[in-house]
Amino acid sequence: MKLVIIGAVAAGMSAASQARRTDPAAEIIVLEKTQDVSYGACGLPYKLPPGERMEDLQIISAQRFREERNLDVRLGHEVLAIEPAARRVRGRHADGDFVIDYDKLVICTGARVATPPIAGLADLWGRGAYPLKTLADGRTIKASLQANPPQRTLVIGAGYIGLEAVENLREMGCAVTVVEALPEILPWLPATQRQRVLDEAERHGVELLTNTRVEALERSGDAILVRTSAAVLETDLVLVATGVRPESELAAAAGLALGANGAIAVDRYLRTSDEHIYAAGDCADATHAVTGASVWFPLALRANRAGKLAGDNVCGHQRPAPPVLGTAVFKFFGLEIARAGLSAEEATAAGLDTAAAEIVSATRAHYYGGGGRLSVWLLGDRQTRRVIGCCMVGPEAAAHKIDTAATAIHAGMTAEQVYDLDLAYAPPFGPSWSPLLIAASKLAQALD
């Protein structure tokens, strides 16, 4: 069996490694257009400060993959076309073009930065305005931060990555302005929880402009002028964190079907509309555990898991990819911000009739020092009384407690069943009635 994999980050190397475990005799070629494989992209914001090294994000080198797992990893190999009928890919590398045929192909091209339509951005790209998606991006911005430490920074986009970068830039002592085009940051959060994030930003001296579009960037001496729909700002460095899109152009050009958000459509076995081609990771779609719909969640666990399963399935297994909930968490200064399942808007868009409940609880027993307030928001489906969504914000506990909600949603538990869970208690870790239980009790009432 000759297996070709396009892309060598999370999903790609998971697929290659698993295929090797499953089929020791397979010929496995991994084509990677950059010089990097298998790195922790989620760690990029944390490597911005001085003293942190971008290279620490590398997990296993291409050399080790070659030597220890017998994987033919080819760096600097960019695939330009997939030819499904001929079962081959065409591309180029430094020394010329290549054509490689395959028995099975796995597309793990990931996601790319959604470059916003800002006048002048192209001129400053990598020279004052930086994305933070790949390890190469990380090296570029890191070199700039070291050569010309900025006083003022401006972050375009207030999603996970943008806000993680904001925290790290503030901790480097930079002034930070965040410009977000949407009317609100983190639109999936309930308003009260969003307010806590805004308060945390203010407490840490972050200037946040919502409902504001960046229209043009231009160099002005050592500074950069940022023309927005609201005002003209001046900064020393721009971080472009406007989100990502599935890198599905190769697949689309080859005639493969696309799903949610333009991601490559795959069946439960990670197979595309061509039976010899699989796709996994941020380039591919997934099935939502609550709605059963095609969704696109560019998240690390999902990418790794799908890669691993695709690596099995190209070798003849039939292992289904489990449905997903988009369970996610990020840290923003002293807050943990987490979600699982549907937001109110997503549920309504899916045609569900919902009710929500929200509570605030202490994160420790009232007589035990420290801690703070944990906000728990639960969304329920009126028809089934099931819990279908949860958001948590707090100074501690949220990052781990969200998994309890995710597990209950996966299990299809009703609000009453969640309320009945026997959960852990000790004074340093919460009140005797766990916050999730109190929220479930309130949700049960709201569903009546």
Added chain:
Amino acid sequence: MKLVIIGAVAAGMSAASQARRTDPAAEIIVLEKTQDVSYGACGLPYKLPPGERMEDLQIISAQRFREERNLDVRLGHEVLAIEPAARRVRGRHADGDFVIDYDKLVICTGARVATPPIAGLADLWGRGAYPLKTLADGRTIKASLQANPPQRTLVIGAGYIGLEAVENLREMGCAVTVVEALPEILPWLPATQRQRVLDEAERHGVELLTNTRVEALERSGDAILVRTSAAVLETDLVLVATGVRPESELAAAAGLALGANGAIAVDRYLRTSDEHIYAAGDCADATHAVTGASVWFPLALRANRAGKLAGDNVCGHQRPAPPVLGTAVFKFFGLEIARAGLSAEEATAAGLDTAAAEIVSATRAHYYGGGGRLSVWLLGDRQTRRVIGCCMVGPEAAAHKIDTAATAIHAGMTAEQVYDLDLAYAPPFGPSWSPLLIAASKLAQALD
């Protein structure tokens, strides 16, 4: 309706408050033999150090229960006999005897200290050797600690309460020796996790003697001589933390059926073998979610929940008490030690054919600073492939992550289903494959 409740701590006041909500017209009498109601008994160890106040454990005063909830709370009223046929209770208070009849009775007598058979203990009880079960116990030992700050302390028993007290005594600067009669501390923990607890004790200078019985205590000047099966020790203060037993003597004398560990047997509606008498909290048994057997778990959430349900059911509702898992956590210096469901021994005793898996994972991404190692142990049932038990030990995350395992056990999830959960990830909070998922994968293999 005339409702009488015996006991005014967690379950008792939960029952009284819920009955008041459910039946605004009921006559509700709560008979409490001590002078304290509704306090956080789990906080007692944390109030030992100077600067901490035992009185901060009080949640709501008897006066407030009387005024705000119209509950006839009678302090210093000890019930001496229940007469089911006549539907009345007899007892005494400072001014004499009392007889009170009832339509419904809820027994919430809690648990009592299991006083070990140690020669000389009675002479030193409250004057050198102290229990730590009630708020009154807390005041007594606190007064002693203040009047005669001990240099050396000795804790008999290495359960939750004993180890929580050890931590607090060490933080007060006392030398601490722990004497445990069993061959091992925390016998429900897998050996590798237990070793971490032992290491933590050693790191904090705690002397721990297992397989050692305390045989006699005697006063020797200002010190206390402790004769054990191994050696004679000398200390300034003895804490008796040898566990608790259900306070079911009144119920047994009245002819009510008993269940696990001698706790009062109740049906799923918290009703005893007498249809007019309910029991809730640490004096009563419960049903295990995995085995369906009668079990006795003196834990705060369970007590509060059962009290609340009994308060509803005496008013005519039929709300079943959910089955329990004994989910629990405690803090021991820098470790969180948590469990849910069955231990290997308990599962074997229940006739189950099991397999176990254990992993150790980082609590943060490898390139993110801090954190430590989280040990996750999972137990599975070979016949159903369900996860039926979990233990976690780590410097962070365990206290909250145990709830995810508890929820999966409640839901009857197989090892494969747990492995398929979509859980949260961000570098400050763990690796992309959550430790529970890795453990579930290993358990699935062990079950094959």
